[in-house]
Amino acid sequence: MKVIMLGPPGAGKGTQASRLAARLGIPQLSTGDMLRTATEKGTPIGLAAREVMARGELVSDAIVIDCVRERIAEPDAAAGFILDGFPRTLGQAVAFDAVLAAANTKLDAVLELKVVEAALLDRVILRACEAKAAGQPVRADDNAAALKVRLDAYRRQTEPLAQYYRDASLLRTVDGMLPVDRITTRLLIELQL
Incomplete structure (x- = not known):
């Protein structure tokens, strides 16, 4: 099962992705973790990412896409994966397709x-x-000021992905205000599991 989790910062994507990954026996993949691992291993993608980050710049979509491509080709992702925090933009979604x-x-x-x-x-x-x-x-971005910036970026860059995936008949929306266990149950129902 190959799944993407969408939702604003603080919606519970990481929590639910972790629960689904454990239930389905597939890895939960976060681009931040993937980039850190590639950097630590010294892979060509990791070295490129390290160089960009050392200059204080954002890692390009091309590097992120290459990192995701490399990661989903690993044996533990053969049966599927849950992407948490990727794609963030329409460009990334198209490239990932x-x-x-x-x-x-x-x-x-x-x-x-x-x-x-x-x-x-x-x-x-x-x-x-x-x-x-x-x-x-404590995450450095777990505060009101950072949340405002992250929400603005989400609305501008990531929210349009819902329509993109709705048009592709892939989007399944669940009420993230429910209790955690009920959200997990609803997600499993949406996955027809």
Whole structure:
């Protein structure tokens, strides 16, 4: 099963992607993790990403796409994967479609978590408090100012992907305001599992 998770920051994509990945026995893939791993391994893609990041620049779509292409070709992703945080733009979505077509495969579903924006700040603050209480590092972007910037970027760049995938008959929307277990159940139903 090849799945993309969509939703604004704080919607619960990571939580739900992790739950679905465990249930389906497939990896949860985050572009941030993929880039860090490629950089640590010193792969050509990782070295290119490291060079860009060292200059303080954003990693290009081409590098991100190459990183995703490389990662989904690994043996643990042969039965599928759940992409969390990718694609972020229409350009990335179109390029990823080409990657899948070249591999003679396609997406099974795009799962969108719909959340009331007013609740997102509460969720982000709660996530930061829980991380701190557990002795874990608090994400640098788990604050009101960063959330505003991330939401603006989401609305501008990522939100249009819902229509793109709706037009491709892949989009499945679930109420992200439900309790966590109920969201997981709804997602599994949408995947017909």
